[in-house]
Amino acid sequence: MVDKAMVESCEETIFNAICRDIRENGRLTDEQKARLAETFGSRFAAAYRAVEEGKVKKYVFQPSGRTMWIVTGKERNYQILPSANFCSCFDFYFRVIGHDTSFCYHLIAQKLAKVLGKYSIVEELDVNFIHLARELRRIPDRRRLLPIAEVENIRRVAKGILLEEKELLIEGLLEEVKEAGFVSLTTRHLASILIADKAKRFKHANELWMLSN
Numbered sequence: 001m002v003d004k005a006m007v008e009s010c011e012e013t014i015f016n017a018i019c020r021d022i023r024e025n026g027r028l029t030d031e032q033k034a035r036l037a038e039t040f041g042s043r044f045a046a047a048y049r050a051v052e053e054g055k056v057k058k059y060v061f062q063p064s065g066r067t068m069w070i071v072t073g074k075e076r077n078y079q080i081l082p083s084a085n086f087c088s089c090f091d092f093y094f095r096v097i098g099h100d101t102s103f104c105y106h107l108i109a110q111k112l113a114k115v116l117g118k119y120s121i122v123e124e125l126d127v128n129f130i131h132l133a134r135e136l137r138r139i140p141d142r143r144r145l146l147p148i149a150e151v152e153n154i155r156r157v158a159k160g161i162l163l164e165e166k167e168l169l170i171e172g173l174l175e176e177v178k179e180a181g182f183v184s185l186t187t188r189h190l191a192s193i194l195i196a197d198k199a200k201r202f203k204h205a206n207e208l209w210m211l212s213n
Contacts, residue, residue, distance in 0.1 A: 011102040022115040047108035056113035059122045061129050071106040079136035080110040090188045167210040
């Protein structure tokens, strides 16, 4: 059995060491990229892409000088609290708090962008701070928009797909579920539906979804 605490500690140690090296040398080497890819897998790929595409932003509020870090994700913008290693994304609540991983990809992106100096600065007035913070921390719950019967149909479709495919990333599973007609789903929504299954038919490990039995 994988020791979650050990995995989490190892990830954080490797990442922090590389960030220190970047601060000292001012660049991310190919060797460091390979180490991060080996450690974080698809999370590093998504984070590095977010940095390169300019999706990391530092909001500076005037006249107070308060700051807020935001990363544009697949579905919405997410707030990062670097000192607390906090992100408002679903993956943080689901996997980071559960100690499956140390960082979601948004946290990795923010930390990389900061040490590399690859982020944009957005100036805002103080009066907009509270409104923006509330909006970013709001976690949408689309499950209420679907009748129970349709939710169960989605689970049946997902089960059938996983019977054939054995295991899939949530993005791959979503694509196939959408092909079955559930086109309005998002990765967050689909994961929520699978997690909430009272029959416990689904499980995940190393970012892959599979059937429990």
